[in-house]
Amino acid sequence: MKKYFLAVASFFIYSHISLGQVYPGQMDSTFVPVRSHHYDPELTFDFCVNEPAWSNQAGIHSAFGSTDRLYFRKEVPVNHDNDLSSSYSTTVWRGERANAQILVWSSEALEQVRVSTQDLRSAEGNIIPKDRITFELVRYVLSNYPYAEKKAICGESPYKSGFLMPDRFETLDRFDLPSQTTRPVWMMVDVPRGTVPGTYKGQVEVRAKGKAPQLLNLEIVVQNQLLPYPKDWKYRLDLWQNPWAVAWYNHVEPWSPEHKMLLKQHLKHYADAGGTYITTYGVHSPWSDNSYMIEGGMIEWIKKADGTWAFDYKIFDEYVELAMECGIDEAITLYTPIPWGFRHRYKDEATGDYSYINWAPSSEEFKKMWNIFLTDFHLEAKSWLDITYIGINENPMEETLAAINVVRNHDKCWKITYAGNWHKELDGLLDDYSFLYGEEPTIAEQKARAATGRTSTVYVCCNPPIPNNFVFSPPIEGRWISWYVMAYGYDGFLRWAYDAWPEDADRDARHGSWAAGDCYMVYPGGKSCIRFEKMREGIVDFEKVRILRELTAQSGNAQAQGLLKQLDQHLSIFPKEKEFDENKISADVRKGNLIIRQLSDLLAK
Numbered sequence: 001m002k003k004y005f006l007a008v009a010s011f012f013i014y015s016h017i018s019l020g021q022v023y024p025g026q027m028d029s030t031f032v033p034v035r036s037h038h039y040d041p042e043l044t045f046d047f048c049v050n051e052p053a054w055s056n057q058a059g060i061h062s063a064f065g066s067t068d069r070l071y072f073r074k075e076v077p078v079n080h081d082n083d084l085s086s087s088y089s090t091t092v093w094r095g096e097r098a099n100a101q102i103l104v105w106s107s108e109a110l111e112q113v114r115v116s117t118q119d120l121r122s123a124e125g126n127i128i129p130k131d132r133i134t135f136e137l138v139r140y141v142l143s144n145y146p147y148a149e150k151k152a153i154c155g156e157s158p159y160k161s162g163f164l165m166p167d168r169f170e171t172l173d174r175f176d177l178p179s180q181t182t183r184p185v186w187m188m189v190d191v192p193r194g195t196v197p198g199t200y201k202g203q204v205e206v207r208a209k210g211k212a213p214q215l216l217n218l219e220i221v222v223q224n225q226l227l228p229y230p231k232d233w234k235y236r237l238d239l240w241q242n243p244w245a246v247a248w249y250n251h252v253e254p255w256s257p258e259h260k261m262l263l264k265q266h267l268k269h270y271a272d273a274g275g276t277y278i279t280t281y282g283v284h285s286p287w288s289d290n291s292y293m294i295e296g297g298m299i300e301w302i303k304k305a306d307g308t309w310a311f312d313y314k315i316f317d318e319y320v321e322l323a324m325e326c327g328i329d330e331a332i333t334l335y336t337p338i339p340w341g342f343r344h345r346y347k348d349e350a351t352g353d354y355s356y357i358n359w360a361p362s363s364e365e366f367k368k369m370w371n372i373f374l375t376d377f378h379l380e381a382k383s384w385l386d387i388t389y390i391g392i393n394e395n396p397m398e399e400t401l402a403a404i405n406v407v408r409n410h411d412k413c414w415k416i417t418y419a420g421n422w423h424k425e426l427d428g429l430l431d432d433y434s435f436l437y438g439e440e441p442t443i444a445e446q447k448a449r450a451a452t453g454r455t456s457t458v459y460v461c462c463n464p465p466i467p468n469n470f471v472f473s474p475p476i477e478g479r480w481i482s483w484y485v486m487a488y489g490y491d492g493f494l495r496w497a498y499d500a501w502p503e504d505a506d507r508d509a510r511h512g513s514w515a516a517g518d519c520y521m522v523y524p525g526g527k528s529c530i531r532f533e534k535m536r537e538g539i540v541d542f543e544k545v546r547i548l549r550e551l552t553a554q555s556g557n558a559q560a561q562g563l564l565k566q567l568d569q570h571l572s573i574f575p576k577e578k579e580f581d582e583n584k585i586s587a588d589v590r591k592g593n594l595i596i597r598q599l600s601d602l603l604a605k
Helices: 002-018 051-056 242-252 259-268 268-272 312-325 363-376 397-410 443-451 476-488 528-554 557-569 582-602
Strands: 061-065 087-094 097-106 110-117 118-120 134-143 164-172 174-176 181-190 199-208 214-226 236-239 278-282 299-303 308-311 333-337 343-348 354-358 388-393 415-420 432-436 455-460 491-497
Touching: 002 118, 061 214, 087 097, 097 110, 097 174, 097 214, 110 134, 110 181, 118 455, 134 388, 174 181, 181 528, 199 443, 214 455, 214 582, 236 278, 236 333, 236 455, 242 259, 259 268, 259 312, 308 363, 343 397, 388 397, 397 415, 443 455, 455 476, 476 528, 476 557, 476 582, 528 557, 528 582, 557 582
Parallel strands: 087 214, 236 491, 278 333, 299 343, 333 388, 388 415, 415 432, 432 455, 455 491
Antiparallel strands: 061 097, 097 181, 110 174, 110 199, 118 199, 134 164, 134 181, 199 214, 299 308, 343 354
């Protein structure tokens, strides 16, 4: 009777809700987010494709996997090309980083899984200290394309489902493993520069609560060659930065002391990969407001009450100085004379209001205003003029040429960089040219350009679909790109972007209609990832080949010259690649590295 009374009472009390009454501030229920009871560091809505494979996977299982491919959360790791093993061996230079991927899986739930190692030792008693070996938990992030998709577009994905891809690193102490899941762990061995050449061995222990530990064998062969510090690498790496995203994600005031402290941590990975270019913005939101957190202007354009113009360089100066403190000090790019829609923002001193005006580069207004700005731009006083580039992005040719002419006619000392398709008419006008992969000059045209001393790089963005650095791209593609750079005679690689994070970058790599991961290569909190480390491996390959060419020329060693000829012959296959089968391109990179190892031993100091 009591239950009946409560039900009737509830009906009368809440009946108005079902009768369509609308309250102030009411939302459509379809837009009300579903709340979780606690924060989940990754999404877990994926399902298993090969359920029977788990039938004999009780207990703790572990193995080294390949760093060239991805392994899925709900699948038993597949042994492609015998790349699952209880042993791992690699060969490196002194000062180089060796990467390995460890997989842990089980059909039953495991608690407090830990991965550890001790010092690696050589037969002569020398060591690589254990504090130079780090383990990172690999988290899964949401993608809008499945693994190794070769038809991704710069538009909405045709897939309505989401896909979980392993990518983000997280500091590892221990983790719990749910039943019927796999967890990748990334291992990095940073070989000290003073390491005595030799073979270093040790074991990696994988243990879980209540389970007998498993031991994996690790061998690092250190050659008698020395990799320079990243700041001394010659590879030109240009990952476009958005410092405002760091402030937004961490809920701090832009350009506050807290923001600058975070930026120093954030830029560490870029500097550690030999980052060359500091990305700066001379105009507010140059890219059509298409980033989740838009890029603000670092230079305030101010129209004074008397009609003259002034420029506030405070943010520009502070960011450049901060980046240089981090070791990024070879080039500054200022974007851009041609913002999207030719839109420029200025502050009206008389009213305090921001206003927008469109100055097409072919207009007299543009010529007048950019001459005023370039005359005022205080780079010489900061000793930055020689390393600064005026950055122009793909635009109609008429406007591109007009902007270049305004800059060149102002002063011949200005350097100009351009990212876009190959246009022969631009070649002689640009000090630095970054070509979209697939829209490039011929190798002969690139060699002719290089002979003039002008620099060139290749870039990818939301296209091409392959090769790329998306979260669903086979990781080997990130390393392969630098072999392509070598083969084509380029100076480096450009990518938008380093850190244009979407709403929930830690868990969801999608942004708008672009392919997942297109907007960023590192994660909030100064966290690296599989994609970034594989890109860095390719840069190291480039540096090693550059150094070995110099050593071969100095040595006059006929055998070394023969190996270098073999390497050049092997490099010739990279520009011809069309299919991007991950097994083939992995084998191509391995073959190239075998020649590097042979040359390194032959030319050992």
